[in-house]
Amino acid sequence: MTTVTWTIVVGVKQVPDADEVGIDPDTGRLDRASAPAVMNPPDRGALEAALSIKDVVDARVVAMTMGPPMATPVLEEAIAMGCDDAVLITDRAFAGSDTWPTSLTLARAAEQLGADIVLAGEETTDSSTGQVPPGIAAHNGWAQLTYVEAVEPRPEENRLVATRDVEGGHERVAADLPVVVAVAYGEFDPRPAPLHRKLYAENDFEPIEWTAEDLDIKDEVGLDVSPTSVGGMETVQPVERKGEVVETADDLAEQITEVYS
Amino acid sequence: MSEPNDAGIDVDEYEDVWVFVEEHAGEVMPVSWELLEEGKQLSEKLDQDLVALVIGEDLDDVAEAALERGANRVLVADDPVFEPYRADPYGAQFRAMVENRKPTIVLIGGTHTGRDFAGRVAVPTHAGLTADVTEIDVDDDGLLQARRPAFGGDILATILCEDHRPQMATIRPGVFEAGDRDPTVAFDADSITDVDVVVDESDTVSEVLEREIGDTADITEAERIVAVGAGVEGDLEPALELAESIDAKLAASRAAVDEGWVDGSRQVGQTGKTVRPELYVAVGISGAIQHLEGMNKSGTVIAINNDPNAPIFEHADYGIVGDFAAVCPDLAETLASDERTEVTP
Ligand SMILES: Cc1cc2nc3c(=O)[nH]c(=O)nc-3n(C[C@H](O)[C@H](O)[C@H](O)COP(=O)(O)OP(=O)(O)OC[C@H]3O[C@@H](n4cnc5c(N)ncnc54)[C@H](O)[C@@H]3O)c2cc1C
Numbered sequence: 320m321t322t323v324t325w326t327i328v329v330g331v332k333q334v335p336d337a338d339e340v341g342i343d344p345d346t347g348r349l350d351r352a353s354a355p356a357v358m359n360p361p362d363r364g365a366l367e368a369a370l371s372i373k374d375v376v377d378a379r380v381v382a383m384t385m386g387p388p389m390a391t392p393v394l395e396e397a398i399a400m401g402c403d404d405a406v407l408i409t410d411r412a413f414a415g416s417d418t419w420p421t422s423l424t425l426a427r428a429a430e431q432l433g434a435d436i437v438l439a440g441e442e443t444t445d446s447s448t449g450q451v452p453p454g455i456a457a458h459n460g461w462a463q464l465t466y467v468e469a470v471e472p473r474p475e476e477n478r479l480v481a482t483r484d485v486e487g488g489h490e491r492v493a494a495d496l497p498v499v500v501a502v503a504y505g506e507f508d509p510r511p512a513p514l515h516r517k518l519y520a521e522n523d524f525e526p527i528e529w530t531a532e533d534l535d536i537k538d539e540v541g542l543d544v545s546p547t548s549v550g551g552m553e554t555v556q557p558v559e560r561k562g563e564v565v566e567t568a569d570d571l572a573e574q575i576t577e578v579y580s
Numbered sequence: 581m582s583e584p585n586d587a588g589i590d591v592d593e594y595e596d597v598w599v600f601v602e603e604h605a606g607e608v609m610p611v612s613w614e615l616l617e618e619g620k621q622l623s624e625k626l627d628q629d630l631v632a633l634v635i636g637e638d639l640d641d642v643a644e645a646a647l648e649r650g651a652n653r654v655l656v657a658d659d660p661v662f663e664p665y666r667a668d669p670y671g672a673q674f675r676a677m678v679e680n681r682k683p684t685i686v687l688i689g690g691t692h693t694g695r696d697f698a699g700r701v702a703v704p705t706h707a708g709l710t711a712d713v714t715e716i717d718v719d720d721d722g723l724l725q726a727r728r729p730a731f732g733g734d735i736l737a738t739i740l741c742e743d744h745r746p747q748m749a750t751i752r753p754g755v756f757e758a759g760d761r762d763p764t765v766a767f768d769a770d771s772i773t774d775v776d777v778v779v780d781e782s783d784t785v786s787e788v789l790e791r792e793i794g795d796t797a798d799i800t801e802a803e804r805i806v807a808v809g810a811g812v813e814g815d816l817e818p819a820l821e822l823a824e825s826i827d828a829k830l831a832a833s834r835a836a837v838d839e840g841w842v843d844g845s846r847q848v849g850q851t852g853k854t855v856r857p858e859l860y861v862a863v864g865i866s867g868a869i870q871h872l873e874g875m876n877k878s879g880t881v882i883a884i885n886n887d888p889n890a891p892i893f894e895h896a897d898y899g900i901v902g903d904f905a906a907v908c909p910d911l912a913e914t915l916a917s918d919e920r921t922e923v924t925p
């Protein structure tokens with residue numbers, strides 16, 4: 320039997336927790352500092368998908384994040400779940416990066432790690448673009464599969480088969496490696512981290528650290544190469560609703576019929 | 581004469597508003613017509629052409645439909661390599677068309693298909709791509725103002741792409757309204773251009789093994805909607821009964837879709853569809869911000885939930901605290917006997 324060892328790289332990002340984010344009235348920028356930071360929930364599904372492949376194929380799973388050193392806890396979480404290693408890609412030069420340089424950075428890191436598969440979440444809860452995974456694939460000229468609900472590794476064919484959610488149905492697609500896979504949110508139930516892994520991750524584990532220089536992209540990242548910029552922010556007035564609670568189904572029926580009269 | 585900017589791009593070289601017409605096996609996704617209608621406003625303001633892009637196989641009918649829906653011209657890439665959809669051939673073809681013809685604005689439906697390949701065009705062309713745009717306009721200089729909700733939807737951010745072209749945006753289904761088809765529109769052979777196909781099957785890195793399409797309900801046009809959430813725990817019967825009594829369409833939260841109770845084409849919310857019915861009944865839905873984003877344009881909102889503290893009550897006009905399995909049939913019975921809810925044909 321031939322043994323192939325796949326390198327699976329998982330992109331994880333630290334995001335502010337849910338609705339705790341406000342706006343700094345002076346700068347008009349998002350006040351991320353006040354909200355607790357957590358791992359982007361869809362990325363847990365990506366980790367689970369990666370580890371589920373490792374359950375059946377000889378593989379090394381590496382988590383990567385591009386962010387400030389403060390983001391290290393998301394890598395520790397990934398290690399606790401079962402990743403073999405983790406990379407923190409951090410550099411002041413990344414400041415102001417939109418999805419173009421972000422996906423370039425992650426694409427180069429994946430290449431440097433020798434990725435056969437890159438796994439990512441459907442989208443982040445803070446920027447919610449979902450563009451980073453296709454961006455990684457595009458920068459490297461790799462195959463991609465998004466909105467993935469199930470994966471079937473095919474090491475003997477050097478391919479990955481995946482079930483994608485498409486408008487009104489599903490499809491099964493086989494992709495040549497290397498491939499970038501974005502998993503549909505809610506489809507992979509993340510496994511709990513065993514206590515001994517948690518302790519290891521928190522006390523003994525140190526991530527690999529890479530800068531823009533290490534990836535040879537010093538002049539290709541940051542604000543200057545980002546095609547998009549934020550032109551302004553407006554607060555949206557919430558839709559006014561009556562918020563009345565009625566006692567009986569008859570009362571409710573009365574209100575519903577009002578809509579037609 | 582215009583000159584390249586700091587990014588090395590001469591923005592004046594770029595013109596026309598492109599709208600991607602998404603079709604699968606001849607069936608056009610309704611979002612395409614919504615974008616074409618919205619794109620018309622932009623192209624008129626810019627005094628440039630509105631161009632529909634069609635990629636697939638056997639596309640004559642689709643191309644003509646695009647002209648009858650307001651496109652000034654249609655670009656067609658017709659080849660078996662494009663059917664069924666795959667990211668790599670679509671991305672490569674679309675990219676080549678952008679590089680050769682230089683549009684200033686490109687609108688793509690925010691479907692799984694559109695969001696899948698848009699990045700494969702934007703990255704190699706170094707275009708600005710804004711996701712999930714909900715309001716769109718051009719300023720006096722012709723610069724696209726793409727607005728999208730940020731952080732839970734109570735902020736609208738305007739995204740600009742000043743120095744790069746094209747200015748691309750993906751827009752979710754239901755955000756804009758489609759126009760009517762005008763079969764009297766005159767067009768000639770020049771209105772439809774067959775472009776060179778740059779992809780060959782031997783270049784592809786993916787293969788569709790099977791594709792099954794079932795429910796492709798269009799909930800965006802519905803006047804009345806009954807939507808179910810995780811609270812119904814797979815028991816759709818009471819909600820369906822209620823829906824029937826008021827001739828409403830069934831929709832769902834993402835949680836109910838993820839459970840497999842309801843098809844994804846009926847999902848309402850940030851990652852689903854935007855609906856604006858006159859009546860929206862939320863059954864066993866908690867009212868998460870991602871859900872509200874897809875239904876807050878509704879007329880009257882009704883909530884049925886057994887938790888008096890569920891956030892949905894604050895975002896509803898009328899609510900009742902109770903078990904859906906009891907409330908829905910009661911309500912259905914009362915409404916079915918009320919002539920006012922009868923649908924006039
Ligand atoms: C990136 C991202 C994108 C997302 N996009 C979307 C989207 O497009 N659309 C969307 O809907 N969500 C979306 N979500 C998910 C969203 O955050 C919520 O998790 C989801 O909307 C919850 O669905 P729900 O209200 O049905 O379920 P829950 O939040 O579990 O609520 C169930 C409700 O049912 C009530 N209930 C329970 N039993 C009964 C009973 N017997 N009778 C009556 N009521 C009962 C409960 O009190 C509760 O309020 C997204 C999340 C992320 C991270």
Ligand SMILES: Nc1ncnc2c1ncn2[C@@H]1O[C@H](COP(=O)(O)O)[C@@H](O)[C@H]1O
Binds near residue numbers: 362385386438442
């Ligand atoms: N800075 C980042 N570091 C690592 N992975 C990221 C980063 N940004 C995005 N990703 C990955 O790309 C997915 C989609 O993100 P986005 O395109 O920003 O919505 C996320 O779920 C992550 O898996």
